[in-house]
Amino acid sequence: MIFDIDFTNMHYTLRQLEVFLAAAHTENITRAAEQLSMSQSAASSALKDLEQQFSIQLFDRIGKRLQINELGRALRPQAQALLDQAIALEQGFRRHDQVGELNIGATLTIGNYLAVDIMAEFINRYPAAKVQLNVANTATISQQVLNFDLDIGLIEGELHHPDLDVTRWREDEMQIFCSANHPLANKTQLSDADLLGAQWILREAGSGTRQAFDRAVNELLPELNIRLELQHTEAIKRAVETGLGIGCLSTLSLQTAFESGRLVPLTAPNRDFKRYFYFILHRQKYRSEGILRWLELCEQS
Incomplete structure (x- = not known):
């Protein structure tokens, strides 16, 4: 297949694409220029020239802030892919650092x-x-x-x-756990009543760990006693260790604590805590x- 494209008269440059993408990321032409080690005026001119060459507007100007518009959002993935390929091509030419x-x-x-x-x-x-x-x-x-x-x-x-x-x-599995001194520590299996009676220390909404936990105990969620929501795994383990409640995290994050005896695994046989x-x-x-x-x-x- 032959494409009738005159590459000698290409109406944009890779530098203009860099400025467009940096501006989309920073929402500010000065910060975009700093990111690209350019002067503010050069970056502003590059973006202005790109828009004028095609009689388009890629951003809405709100004071000093650039907010990418619908056309800009539609073209951004193509511009990014083209720039990525150009970088990969340069690495291929240089031959010394293909991974980059x-x-x-x-x-x-x-x-x-x-x-x-x-x-x-x-x-x-x-x-x-x-x-x-x-x-x-x-x-x-x-x-x-x-x-x-x-x-x-x-x-x-x-x-x-x-x-x-x-x-x-890959597959992973979540694990309910408590401190060695918690009242549930010696219980071989947890019932739904145990889960509802406990105070929970959990990851925040928006995390994959919380998503997997919510799915596993879905019908109990409205009545579950969630005492704390924390953004860090180690903070949850520490809070549980001090007796503030029980938690549920990936087994990957709990192995050392279980081996030391600081934390104790708990079993809820009717709950599926597998995930990917x-x-x-x-x-x-x-x-x-x-x-x-x-x-x-x-x-x-």
Whole structure:
């Protein structure tokens, strides 16, 4: 197939795309210029020229703030994919660093108990690679992937979004637990009455851990006594250890505490606490060499 495109008269540059994407990310042309190590006037001119060349407007101007409009949002994924491919092509030409930079997002359990080891092995295999790891909850990581702030997300929660590819990675299991001195510590099985009578220390809404817990005890939720909601796994473990209530976290995060006897696992036989971890990528994200190698290593881990 032959495309009748005159590349010598291309009406945009990669630099203009960089400015457009940086402005979409920062919502401010001065911060976009700083991110790209440009002067504010050069960045402003590049964005203005891009819009004028096609007689379009990509942002609504609200004072000094740039708010991307509907057209800008529609074109942003294509611009990002094109720029990603240009970077990958340059790396291919240079031949010395095909993996390049990689921005990974992970939810707390994955980030604290899996992703760091995977990152260490990745850097060991690809010494020239530059990897950044951002740890947050599922809602935050998914939004950052949607905004192209992250190349790939590793999440605990189930997610459905038309712009995201969500791929099952590995199985995990949640575990109810209490302190060694808690009244339930010596109980072999918890009944629904036990679950309703306990005070709970749980992860916050928007986290994959909380999503899995809510699903497992769905019909009990309206009557459940939730004493605290905390954003950090270690804070929940500490609160439970001091006797403030009982918790439910991934078994990955509890093994050391169980072995030391500081915390005690509890069993609720009629509840399904199995869940899965997932990869998420923007559907229009260019699958660079770095992304492919990272996914490959995760599958092997």
